[in-house]
Amino acid sequence: MNTMIKFLMSLLALTAALNAFAVDLEVNTPGVNAIKQSMQARHAQLAAHYASGAVGLTADGMIALRDAGAVPLAQRQAVNALVAAENNDRNALYAEIANANGHPEWQAEIRSTFAQRWIQRAQPGWWVQDGGSWKQK
């Protein structure tokens, strides 16, 4: 009986130790870092469009051209290209994190986690999607 208790205690300890290891998500891979760099560089150009309201953060972890009128006609093409490139990177980022952790099926949950965090951390004045409609922070 005593050995059984010892055995169970050690199993419990082992389970706890394994849990502690499992709680971190790997995001420090060459793939993730490359996408991050690219997004960081693009943000310098996008920031002004977030602030003007031309571009907003969507509920699905992407960005979208919200108010084309806020962009001079001559720049509209460039902004569209920025938005498309950013969304490509974001899709790749979510997929890369899921793959890096050996769970490609987590991609949708990673996307929705990011969507919430992007929106929650958006700066005052930026536009974010909230239940289908746009809202200014």
Add this chain to the structure above:
Amino acid sequence: MKRVWIPVTFAAFALSACVTINIYFPAAAAEKAADKIIDEVWQTQQADKPAEPAVKEKK
């Protein structure tokens, strides 16, 4: 003979718990990871503290 099965059953439960942890999405860890990446992309926090670890080395 019956005694053998009790620890075996518990072991099976404990092992299945380990597997479960890895199958379910770690929501808290994902939030932490997302915040870290968002900070870097938006350069929101000047939390780029690892930039100068050598200075603290001595004195």
